[in-house]
Amino acid sequence: MTPNQFFPRRDGVMYAENVALSAVADTFATPCFVYSRAALTSAFAAYQQVLTGRDALVCYAVKANSNLSILATFAQLGAGFDIVSGGELARVLAAGGDAGKVVFSGVGKSEAEMCAALEAGIFCFNVESPSELERLNQVAGRMGKVAPIAFRVNPNVDPKTHPYISTGLKSAKFGVAFDDALNLYRRAASLPHVRIQGIACHIGSQLLDPAPIAEAAEKVLGLIDTLAAEGITVQHLDLGGGLGIRYQDEQAPSHADYLGPLLAKLAGRALKLVFEPGRSLVGNAGLLLTKVETLKHGEAKNFAVVDAAMNDLARPALYDAWHNIVAVQDSAAPVQCYEVVGPICESGDFLGHDRDLALAEGDLLAILSAGAYGMTMSSNYNTRPRAAEVMVDGEQMRLIRRRETLADLLAAEQTLL
Numbered sequence: 001m002t003p004n005q006f007f008p009r010r011d012g013v014m015y016a017e018n019v020a021l022s023a024v025a026d027t028f029a030t031p032c033f034v035y036s037r038a039a040l041t042s043a044f045a046a047y048q049q050v051l052t053g054r055d056a057l058v059c060y061a062v063k064a065n066s067n068l069s070i071l072a073t074f075a076q077l078g079a080g081f082d083i084v085s086g087g088e089l090a091r092v093l094a095a096g097g098d099a100g101k102v103v104f105s106g107v108g109k110s111e112a113e114m115c116a117a118l119e120a121g122i123f124c125f126n127v128e129s130p131s132e133l134e135r136l137n138q139v140a141g142r143m144g145k146v147a148p149i150a151f152r153v154n155p156n157v158d159p160k161t162h163p164y165i166s167t168g169l170k171s172a173k174f175g176v177a178f179d180d181a182l183n184l185y186r187r188a189a190s191l192p193h194v195r196i197q198g199i200a201c202h203i204g205s206q207l208l209d210p211a212p213i214a215e216a217a218e219k220v221l222g223l224i225d226t227l228a229a230e231g232i233t234v235q236h237l238d239l240g241g242g243l244g245i246r247y248q249d250e251q252a253p254s255h256a257d258y259l260g261p262l263l264a265k266l267a268g269r270a271l272k273l274v275f276e277p278g279r280s281l282v283g284n285a286g287l288l289l290t291k292v293e294t295l296k297h298g299e300a301k302n303f304a305v306v307d308a309a310m311n312d313l314a315r316p317a318l319y320d321a322w323h324n325i326v327a328v329q330d331s332a333a334p335v336q337c338y339e340v341v342g343p344i345c346e347s348g349d350f351l352g353h354d355r356d357l358a359l360a361e362g363d364l365l366a367i368l369s370a371g372a373y374g375m376t377m378s379s380n381y382n383t384r385p386r387a388a389e390v391m392v393d394g395e396q397m398r399l400i401r402r403r404e405t406l407a408d409l410l411a412a413e414q415t416l417l
């Protein structure tokens with residue numbers, strides 16, 4: 001597999017746009033996430049193109065990558081945001097995002113989070129349980145406000161993806177059961193401090209087949225008709241996120257192929273459409289740049305111990321996810337089969353198994369497709385400061401998050417004697 005067009009290889013060196021990754025490492029050190037601004041813009045444009053001429057809102061799922069510069073990039077392009085916490089709302093507002101384009105998902109919104117979102121004036125709460133509905137009504141009442149709501153319904157469609165990222169099945173903790181939705185809408189219609197705004201679903205992540213989302217849309221449209229027959233009108237249909245990307249050799253559908261069947265089902269309906277893509281907007285717009293610390297030739301395996309680890313990129317350890325790993329510079333070293341691992345004291349601390357690489361100690365590696373669920377899932381395990389983040393834009397490279405210091409890590413703690 002070759003790197004994508006935003007991370008080209010020129011004269012034996014890998015670039016982010018027009019900046020050599022070796023220059024990024026020289027300037028900002030490693031490990032370091034590197035994003036391409038053009039890749040972000042292009043991924044957003046792909047949604048806009050397919051949705052041209054429709055009343056549609058693309059709400060970037062902040063949890064995929066919540067760096068302020070990334071949020072600001074999407075805000076400038078006109079995006080809304082899908083948030084799952086009060087913290088993410090604060091980020092959106094700090095990045096200049098429009099609160100009026102924010103949808104708030106999540107199974108456990110606290111009263112403080114509800115207040116903050118009502119104060120900011122968000123577009124819609126995606127309500128995921130009967131008790132959340134009652135609580136939101138009370139909180140809004142106390143504030144003298146009316147909360148715009150959609151129920152996140154569970155269409156019980158199998159998205160055919162990894163069980164950890166499949167969210168629309170009956171057994172999932174997310175959303176309300178499809179068969180309960182009608183009664184919940186009736187209840188909502190009777191409450192003074194909520195206003196029915198829409199209906200939402202999100203069936204899973206890394207979806208590669210357009211059929212499940214179209215099937216979900218069809219089911220939800222049936223429910224919209226049932227509601228309309230009772231005089232309950234919804235203004236928008238939120239179909240969540242989930243479009244998959246190519247990590248290895250997956251055939252990710254084009255936006256037109258993915259959304260086409262679904263859009264066809266919506267023909268002739270006066271419904272605003274909302275999408276909540278995360279991975280497909282940022283996943284292949286970023287990579288994790290790391291340096292080989294040690295080459296270790298064990299009895300059974302060769303290890304390339306790098307300075308990035310599972311605390312920087314959890315997906316391999318967490319989901320057994322496969323990320324392509326490429327040497328940043330061509331090397332005369334012999335190609336050998338390596339386990340690419342981090343320095344953390346866990347056997348699960350790997351970034352890739354059985355990779356054929358020509359490496360010497362000190363070489364740089366790029367772990368591709370690390371723009372989504374990379375930095376946001378990182379931790380300080382083993383007291384490792386979190387990596388720096390760099391945005392490349394043409395010839396420019398800019399630090400968008402400085403590397404954490406050990407002082408940052410200790411700052412919140414006290415030594416009790």
Ligand SMILES: *Cc1c(COP(=O)(O)O)cnc(C)c1O
Pocket residue numbers: 061063064082105106202204205206240241242243276277278279280
């Ligand atoms: C995670 C999530 C998304 C984004 O999913 P992607 O697969 O990254 O597109 C959208 N909506 C909700 C409710 C989510 O939980």
